[in-house]
Amino acid sequence: MGTRVNLMHETPAPAEGRRRRTDEGPGGAARQARTDDALDLMAILRMLWRRRxxxxxxxxxxxxxxxxxxxxxSPRYTATALLTLEARQESVIDIEAVMSGLSPDASVINTELDVLQSGRLLGKLVDARNLTDDPEFNSALRPPNPIVQYLDPRTYIPPEWLTALGLSPEAGPVLSEAEQRARQRNRVIDAVGAALSVSNPDRSYTIRVSFETGSPDKSAALANTLADLYLTDQLEAKFEAIERATRWLGTRIGDLRQRVREAEVAVQRFREENQIIQASERVTVSEQQLAELNSQLITAQNDLTAAEARYAQVRDLADRGAISALGAVLDSALVQRLREQEAQIQQRRAEISNRYGERHPEVSKVNAELQDIRGKIAVEVNRIVAGMGNEVQVARGRVKALETRLDALKATSSNVEAARVELRELEREAESSRVLLENFLSRSKETASQEGLQQADARIISEAKPPAAPSYPxxxxxxxxxxxxxxxxxxxxxxxxEALDRGYRSLDHVQRDTGVTGLGMVPRLPRGKLRGKAPFDYVVRSPTSAYAEALRSAFNTLTYGRTPPPRTVLVTSSLPGEGKTTLGLCLARLLARAGDRRVLFIEADLRRGRVWPTLSGRAKAKRDEDRAPTLDAYLSGAEARWQACVITDEVSNLDLILGSGQGRDVQTLLRSDRMAHLVEAAREQYNLVLIDSPPVLAVSDAIVLSRLADTTVLVVQWAAMARDGVKSAVAMLDKADVEIGGAVMTQVDLRKHSRYGYGDYASYYGQYGHYYAN
Known part of the structure; x- marks a missing residue:
């Protein structure tokens, strides 16, 4: 064993490598699954279930x-009235209205919304409903709230202090009663405006008028009243516009009548002054006379030309002696009678000449008659020719007289035309005034006819009804x-x-935070089961209990799958009180009682030996003395043989080497060759050697002893041990290159653990209790 420890020091493996090999051991798959489940939804749900x-x-x-x-x-009730702007205007008479209907575009609708919320219209509503006497809108009528007064710190401060601190309301100017009423009315109007809500849905001509008050009937009444006032206000605006237009038109008509009268008088006076007499609607007398005289002159000139032509023809015929062929002569009745008489006389002369001869007196008589007739014809012809000459003279004189008269009339007409230019200007002015007067008279009649035909530009399509349920809250x-x-x-x-919970409640937590494999969870033994006995007595008395099965499961997880299985196991913890000694002693007695292996329990905690006081009266030494030599006695050399320090538990057949709990220079003793020899010799004689060491964070004895063990088991107390302590202990063991075989969680409250919903095997101990004989 000593050789093995030296080899480990010569080729120390990094902590990550040792932990990785641990992961590749029996619990490697579990730790890999733990990594995959780090963001598992079930972990979140289990956390919520634990904290339910x-x-x-x-x-x-x-x-x-x-x-x-x-x-x-206090509940609030909202009632809504619906208005719609009229997009179609009815036209009873085809005249232009004084105030045209609204064009329901967006800007006009927004303007109407502003009108509905205007202070003028709300003031009418306040007056119509007498809201100044309503405590809901008039705060001056509401009693003071005792809670507010109680919470107001100014209630408890003297007035002079408030004045000194500037917290007292300063006295304002003295208001008259009318001013006070006006201010109160304005405050009520603001309160009513706050309770009013006016809106227009998109792409609609509809306007919603809503009131929110403490009474459903009041809300409906206010909404309907405001809608009626709005429509009435529109009609009043139109009537006022018509009235203003009528007054203005009346004034303008009076002015225009005076202007027309003055213009017509000016025209007439100008006519008289300039002697412009109108013969007809468009022609003056001078123009008519000039036209008639001009026509007469033309006629006279034509007559003169004709007379001159006839007279020239007569003179020509006279020069040729053919005057009798003149048409005027031929047309004369006297000449025609004389010609007939001449023809009769010539016929009679011819008859007389044929009968009596040329020399007959009758022939001379007839010739004398013929000459007389021809003289008369000549006189008549000369008279006709002289008459034609007179006609020419008369025609020529007439033309000259007409020309003279025409020239005089033209001179007069030129003066008249010059005056008519100014006259036409006066007439145009008079006519324009007359037309304007007629238009104003017509417009006045149309305006007067509109008074009874006006209608509002909106209408109510739905009256507000008292709501059955409050809108607030x-x-x-x-x-x-x-x-x-x-x-x-x-x-x-x-x-x-969960974040502030510094204790471990599941082996998954330990594995996630430290990477150490979880070997098992040992339940806490309640006092009812122990019945005054110690846990190591209970495990011997109830070897098939859940507690015993948990110990076996932890040991099997540690040893199975490892080749060769560990024969020296160090049991330690982070801090005292986590149950490492109890765990090791219970496991040792349980395994020794099974009889299939020899087990040695070494209490290597030389500073606080507690096993002997617990076992006194239960274990009997092989020697006759009450107590065998302790481990520190052997290590210090006071006892030559380590076998002399072994005592045997007769109930479980467990061999134990206990410490005195009063050792000095403990680490020197634990590093000694005698300690290494002891562990190596025990490995040869026992199937399993369990070494109970002090806590890792308390002293460094566990690190020294870990060099002698095949593996180390870290004991963690359920829900009590701080996570930082466990992490620190694991970090110290990793730095010392200690192989951590796994962690065992002790003192698990199975009832609470099952409620937390971790889903591990410890959660099912209670559900499958019939498998255990507790």
Whole structure:
């Protein structure tokens, strides 16, 4: 054994390597599974299950507080009236309204929302419902809250101190009664505005008007009243607009009438001053005379031309002697009668000449008649020609007279036209004033006709009804939120407590934090089972109990699968009180009682020997003395043979070497060759040597003794030992290159452990108790 220890010192393996080999041992697969389960959801659920009491307690406390709060809070009721803006306007008469309807776009809807919440409209509501006398809105009418007064520190401070500290309200200016009422009304309006909620759903012309008060009937009444006031306000605005328009139109019409009158008088006066007489609607007398005279002149000129043409023709015919062929001559009735007489006389002359001859007196008589007729014809023709000459002179004189008159009339007309330019300007001004007057008269009539046709730009589509249930507090919602929050707080507390829990409650925790294999969990023995006996007595008396089976399971996990199995096992712990000595002694008695192996228990804790006081009266030494020599006696050389220090437990046939508990220079003794010789010799004579060593963090004896053992078992007390202590102990053993065979958890409260829901085999001890004889 000494040689083996020296070899270990010559080729020390790193701590990680020793631990890795440990992982490759019997518990390697379990530790690998533990790594894979580090983020397993089941681990979280088990943690929550372990802390379910704090979670449920937190939920119960929060729910009770929330219920008490809901009972104390005064309920509030919300009633809603629905309005809609009219996108379609009815037109009874086809005239333009004085105030057109609303265009229901987003900006107009937002404006109407502001109108509904305006102080002017809310003031009308306050006056209509007499809300200044309502204590809910008028805080001056509410009695003071005694709790608030009790909690207000100013109640207990003298007034002069408050004044000195500047905490007393300063006296303001003295207000008249009307000013006080006005301020009170403004405060009530603000309170009503706080209870009002106005909204417009997206893509809708609907407006929701909601009131939240302590009474369902009041909420509905306020919402409906405000909706009615809003519609009435719209109509009043239109009527006021019509009234203003009518007044303005009346004033303008009066002014325009005066202007028209003055303009028409000016036109008439100008006509008279400039002698502009209107013959018709569009023509003046001078224009008409000028046109008629011009027409006469043209006619006269045409007549003159015709007369001159006829006279020229007569003169031409006269020069050729063919005057009788003149059409005027031919057309004369006198000439025609004279021609007929001439023809008759010529016929009679011809008859007389044929009958009597040319020389007959009758022929001369007839010739004298013929000459007389022809003289008359010539006189008539000359008269006609002279008449035609006179016609030319008359026509020429008429033309000249007309031209003279026309020139005079043109001069007069030119002056009139110059005056007519100014006259037309006066007429246009008068006409524009007249048209404007007519338009205003027509608009005034239209405006007057609209008074009875006005309608609001919105309408109520749903009146507010008294709500059956309060809107505040929403008990179900509050309780649901509180339940969620309480659950979150409970889970947070559970996580916090789990993080603050410095003790190990499962071998998985030990494996996760230290990498040491978990060998087993030994249950705590209640006093009812011990019946005044020690645990090592109970394990002998009840070898098939759960306690005994836990010890066997831990030992089997340590030894099975290891070749060769360890024959010297060091049992230690981080700190005193974790049950390492009890565990080692119980395991040793249990294995020795089985009879299939020889077991030696060495109490190597030379500083605090406690096994002998416990075993006194139960174990009997082979020698006659009451107590055999102790281990430190052999190590110090006081006893030559280590076999002399062995005592035998007759009940279990266990051999023990005990310490005195009063050793000095303990580490010198433990490092001595006699100690190494003892362990090596015991390995040859016994199948299993269990060495009970002091705690690792208390003294370094365990590290010294670990050099003599095949493996070391670390005892961890369930839920009591701080994790940092266990980690420190493992770190010290790793630095000393100690092979840690595994950890055994002792004093496990099986009932609590099963409730924690770790799911390990210790959780099922209670469920399968019929397998054990406790």
């Amino acid at each position: 009491a704090i979670i449920l307690g937190t939920i119960v406390v929060f729910m009770v507080l929330a219920t008490l709060m809901l009972v104390q809070v 929403k008990k179900k919602l509050v309780l649901a939120v509180v339940l969620v929050l309480a659950s979150a707080v409970g889970v947070g507390l559970a996580i916090l407590l």
